[in-house]
Amino acid sequence: MASGPGDPRIGVIRAAIERLTLYFEAEQTRQGLLARAALGRSAPGDPALSLRLAGELSAAIRPDGSVGAAALPTIWRAHELMDLGLPASAPPLVRVMTWLLGLQGRPGAFGQGCERVRHAHRTCEHFVGGFFAPAPPEQRLAPVTLPSGKVFRAEPAARFATSCFALRAALRAGQVTQPVQQHLLSLSALAAHWSDWSGYFAPDMVISGFHALALAGPEHRGTVDHLVDFIAAHQNEDGGWPNTDFFHVLDALNAVGADSALSATQRAIPALVARQREDGAFGSNARQERALIGLRALLRAAP
Numbered sequence: 239m240a241s242g243p244g245d246p247r248i249g250v251i252r253a254a255i256e257r258l259t260l261y262f263e264a265e266q267t268r269q270g271l272l273a274r275a276a277l278g279r280s281a282p283g284d285p286a287l288s289l290r291l292a293g294e295l296s297a298a299i300r301p302d303g304s305v306g307a308a309a310l311p312t313i314w315r316a317h318e319l320m321d322l323g324l325p326a327s328a329p330p331l332v333r334v335m336t337w338l339l340g341l342q343g344r345p346g347a348f349g350q351g352c353e354r355v356r357h358a359h360r361t362c363e364h365f366v367g368g369f370f371a372p373a374p375p376e377q378r379l380a381p382v383t384l385p386s387g388k389v390f391r392a393e394p395a396a397r398f399a400t401s402c403f404a405l406r407a408a409l410r411a412g413q414v415t416q417p418v419q420q421h422l423l424s425l426s427a428l429a430a431h432w433s434d435w436s437g438y439f440a441p442d443m444v445i446s447g448f449h450a451l452a453l454a455g456p457e458h459r460g461t462v463d464h465l466v467d468f469i470a471a472h473q474n475e476d477g478g479w480p481n482t483d484f485f486h487v488l489d490a491l492n493a494v495g496a497d498s499a500l501s502a503t504q505r506a507i508p509a510l511v512a513r514q515r516e517d518g519a520f521g522s523n524a525r526q527e528r529a530l531i532g533l534r535a536l537l538r539a540a541p
Contacts, residue, residue: 247507251540254511254518258533261518267291268321269526273533292322296330303337309372309400312338314385316407326411335411338370338404342417346371348397349424359438360431368420372400386531387524388442388486395443402446409453422454426461435472441482445469449490463496470502477509484509485524489531492538504539 255277262273271288274280281287295318298305305311316334324331341347347369352362360366373379380396383389384403390396401421408418425447432444448465451458469479469487478484488506491499510532513520519529 250511251536254514255536257518269530273530288322299330303333313404313407320410335413341370344371346373346375348401366424368417368424370401370404385527386485386489388483398443399446402450405450406453425451429461442486445487445490452493466498473505477506485528485531488535492534503535507539
């Protein structure tokens, strides 16, 4: 989205950023900290706030390393602590990641077992592995709501998306173990067959896999580039995407540094601005998290 000094889109983006600046100005939350840092407007008390929040979040971790013995809140706790600046060697994060990595190879992971249809789509144990087991196979996991507000209501999709969310935490923490590498290779193999936006894999599942691959090493760059092109090819004229959660897609694109991802983000700005409320946020669903996702996209798209 090339633009010049007189381009009206510049004013639209700046106005949207200013509304979000005011929205996050006094928020004493993780999202507020990250937003002010991204804007270059950190408050004097933010370092102390970061320490306090990290301490509170760490205190809620059980001795076994989990948060409530549940996968999703434990995965999210790992992301939150890393967002607040805890290094991978910090004891609370070590405990959380040890618990999470222990979920790999357990019964209940996506891809385990084999049925004719799943075998035909290469989503059975003969083709994929390394996925995290967010719950035992006999326990229903869905619906699952990610921090971005995206809800996965189908059981296989919920297990797939939760595993990809855990994979992102492992990659951020530098835990590139053999099972983690297998998970990445499985996603890359599946991505080779993601060519139909309305195919066997729902778009939001594709986005979950794409987001995880975006955090992987350069050996997966070709797959990421392919998926960026795939996502961009299905973008609506207003910048949104059909049959998928807008902020789920935008959050994943924010994680990619490629110019092609930037182009898709820039084309999404009209749809993003159209969703913004007077207070700067984008509605009540995952209010602060979506505001942070939107801010990151706007800052990236700004000329």
